[in-house]
Amino acid sequence: MTCDDWRFVSLFSGAGGLDAGLEAAGWIPIAQVEMDKDAVGTLELAARRREKTEGAVETKIYPERIEDISPQKIREELHLDRGELPLMAGGPPCQPFTTHGLRLSISDARASGVWPAYLTYVDEFLPKALLIENVDGLLSAALRHRPLNRRGKGHDALALEEQKGSFLLWLVRELVSRGYTLTWGVAEAADYGVPQLRQRSIIIGVRSDRPCFLPPRQFGGDGQKPYRTLKDALASLESLGAVQPLSERKRRVYENVPPGGNWRNLPAEMQRETMGAAHVATGGKSGWWRRLAWDQPAPTILGMPDHSSTALIHPAEVRCLSVLECAAAQSFPPGYEVAGNPRSQYQQIGNAVPPLLGEAVGGQLRRYFLGEPQVEPEEPAWRKTSANRRIGTHGWVTAGPGKAPSLTLKVKVRPDHVWSHVAENFLA
Numbered sequence: 001m002t003c004d005d006w007r008f009v010s011l012f013s014g015a016g017g018l019d020a021g022l023e024a025a026g027w028i029p030i031a032q033v034e035m036d037k038d039a040v041g042t043l044e045l046a047a048r049r050r051e052k053t054e055g056a057v058e059t060k061i062y063p064e065r066i067e068d069i070s071p072q073k074i075r076e077e078l079h080l081d082r083g084e085l086p087l088m089a090g091g092p093p094c095q096p097f098t099t100h101g102l103r104l105s106i107s108d109a110r111a112s113g114v115w116p117a118y119l120t121y122v123d124e125f126l127p128k129a130l131l132i133e134n135v136d137g138l139l140s141a142a143l144r145h146r147p148l149n150r151r152g153k154g155h156d157a158l159a160l161e162e163q164k165g166s167f168l169l170w171l172v173r174e175l176v177s178r179g180y181t182l183t184w185g186v187a188e189a190a191d192y193g194v195p196q197l198r199q200r201s202i203i204i205g206v207r208s209d210r211p212c213f214l215p216p217r218q219f220g221g222d223g224q225k226p227y228r229t230l231k232d233a234l235a236s237l238e239s240l241g242a243v244q245p246l247s248e249r250k251r252r253v254y255e256n257v258p259p260g261g262n263w264r265n266l267p268a269e270m271q272r273e274t275m276g277a278a279h280v281a282t283g284g285k286s287g288w289w290r291r292l293a294w295d296q297p298a299p300t301i302l303g304m305p306d307h308s309s310t311a312l313i314h315p316a317e318v319r320c321l322s323v324l325e326c327a328a329a330q331s332f333p334p335g336y337e338v339a340g341n342p343r344s345q346y347q348q349i350g351n352a353v354p355p356l357l358g359e360a361v362g363g364q365l366r367r368y369f370l371g372e373p374q375v376e377p378e379e380p381a382w383r384k385t386s387a388n389r390r391i392g393t394h395g396w397v398t399a400g401p402g403k404a405p406s407l408t409l410k411v412k413v414r415p416d417h418v419w420s421h422v423a424e425n426f427l428a
Contacts, residue, residue, distance in 0.1 A: 003086050003128060003369035007057070009033075009074070011066055011090030011121065015042045015338060015348035017330065018089060018133060021358020023050075024333075026366055027087065030078055033062045033069065039348055041339025049337075067117040071124035083126040083207075087365065091133040091353055092118060119174055129212070129365055130175070130205035133353050136186045138201045140417075141167040163418040171203075176399045180205035183213050183396035185377065185410075191217040192360040193225075194331045195233035196298040200353070202361060206368070209400025213374050215364035230315070231294040233328045241324035242342035244306050251318050253289055259315040260293030262286055274308070291315060298329040303350030323349065331356040377410065395419075 006027045010019045013032040016039075023029060029050075032043050040063040047059045060077065062069055075082070092114050122130065143166040146158065160166060172182055182205045189198040192215070204212045220227045246254070253274055257265050263275055266289065272279050274289060291313045292298060298312070298321075305312040305320040312321040321329070323345045327336060331354045338345045368374065377394065394410040413419040 005086050006366070007085065008087035008089050009078070009085060009125065009127070011088065011118065012092050013043055013090065014039050015352045016046050017332065017352030017355050018091060018131075018358040019043075020046070020333065020336065021353065021355035021360075022087075022089060022131075022362040024355065024359040025362030027362050028057050029059045030057060031060045031062065031074055033064065033066050033074070033090075035063065035065045036348075037063070038340030038344040042337065042348060045337040045339060066121065067113045071121040075124055080125070082124065083128070085125045085127040086369070087129045087131060088121065088125055088127040089131040089133075090118075115171070119178075122175070122178060126178075126207070128207055129369075130180060130203070131361060131365070132201075132203040132205075133358075134201045136199045136201045139168050139184060139186065140164050143167045143170050158416070160418060160421065163421070164414075164416060165418040169418050169422060172397055175205050176397055176405050179207050179399065179401075181208055181211050181397065181399045183211045185214045185394040187214055187357060187361075188217075189331075189354045189357045190227045190297045191219055191221075192354075192357050193219050193228055194297075194354040194356045195228035195230060196301055196329050196331075196354065198300045198354060198357075200357065204361070204365070209398055209403060211374065211396045211398055212365060212368040213377050213396070215360045216375055216377070218360065227297050229295050230292055230298045230329060233298065233331075234325055236334065237324055237328055239324060240322035241327075242345060243322045244320045244342065244346060246306055246319060250306065250308065254291060254313055254318050257289055257291045257313070259291055260296070261291055263289040278309075285309075287311070292321070301326050301329050301350050303347035305346060326350065330354050 007030045008022060008027050010016075010029055010032040013019055013034040014036070016032070019029050019032065034040050034043060040061060043059075043061050047061060050056050050059065060074075062074065075085075078085075142163060143161040144159070146162045151158065161170075168184065175182055182203060184201065184203045186199050187202045189196055189200065202214055204214065206212050217224070219225050253266065253270065256267065256270065257263075263271055263285065266274065275285075278285060278288065287299065287310050289308055290299070290311055292315050294315045301312065302310050304310065305326065312326065313319070314321055314325075323338065323342060326346060326349045327338070328334075330349055330352055332349070332352075333355065338348055340348065395408055397405050397407050399405045409419060
């Protein structure tokens with residue numbers, strides 16, 4: 001499978017982090033579909049900047065939900081035949097799958113229409129390659145969520161669609177039936193030069209019987225450059241941009257937290273006062289009342305830098321990281337403009353795919369299309385020690401004309417995971 005055309009269509013484009021990364025790897029965005037007004041403004045700013053370069057290709061921006069616009073309309077306006085588009089990329093809404101939420105999966109209103117609509121785009125374009133990015137919890141989510149208080153003793157056994165990983169199984173079946181060979185895994189953004197610890201699921205599909213694996217690690221391994229730190233990220237910033245203010249109460253608390261510390265560094269009485277019920281709850285709680293460290297990658301950049309359980313507090317100053325500092329920690333290039341008010345800017349940046357992660361995956365796809373050998377991945381070393389492990393999250397399915405699909409899993413599966421029941425006949 002080869003390609004000398006590097007155009008792509010972007011769905012759920014957000015602030016354009018993934019698109020900026022793909023563009024840095026040599027891909028050309030010809031269409032972006034995004035429903036958020038401020039994010040559309042951000043995409044328009046990037047498009048105007050792109051148009052100033054010699055030989056630039058126009059990027060059509062569709063400010064709508066993918067459910068509300070016909071993929072046939074977009075394809076025809078782009079003058080593409082079915083099967084001609086090299087790449088369709090995007091990160092559907094993550095809230096239905098995050099482990100910090102209810103994990104309602106496809107039954108969540110934010111997902112119930114999105115994924116069937118996504119498949120209509122696949123059917124209409126039949127791109128040569130697919131790239132899907134989301135929270136790592138997508139790979140272990142159930143297709144149908146059953147509340148915890150209705151599980152276990154005295155309740156019926158979980159149906160197949162209620163078991164961990166059944167959403168991924170459903171998606172794999174849908175895409176394999178359309179002729180795609182799929183690979184999936186959890187990528188650590190810091191492994192690709194992002195000065196931030198951020199684990200994301202990546203799914204790559206190609207219309208071929210030869211899989212395109214996730215890109216190999218580039219930072220932090222033996223003989224490689226060390227992870228980039230927050231100090232590295234902020235070193236070249238010349239201005240801060242907007243800064244989310246802290247209440248006086250929060251300022252008093254953070255004055256007692258050293259760089260790299262958290263609530264455990266507070267006086268005992270202040271711990272009880274500030275933590276409330278969380279003080280006696282189980283779990284690490286390491287994000288509570290945290291102050292960042294210069295010599296480490298930033299924690300995951302989120303959209304609310306002042307929230308006491310996920311705060312992004314500057315190592316040396318009693319303030320939140322600014323909008324531009326968050327963008328730098330996300331690896332956005334200098335000068336990347338974000339539309340909207342400061343709260344919206346924080347949210348757009350926090351929701352974005354780190355561009356350097358997008359660039360790594362985009363580069364891997366280009367190498368694949370150019371026929372370079374693919375290295376079969378091993379289970380990432382960080383999964384053996386990370387508190388955020390996922391079961392059954394690294395594998396691939398090889399499909400092709402006239403061939404029975406073949407499943408490979410690179411991790412152990414537990415009895416409560418769907419792969420333990422369907423590995424031998426996963427398309428049934």
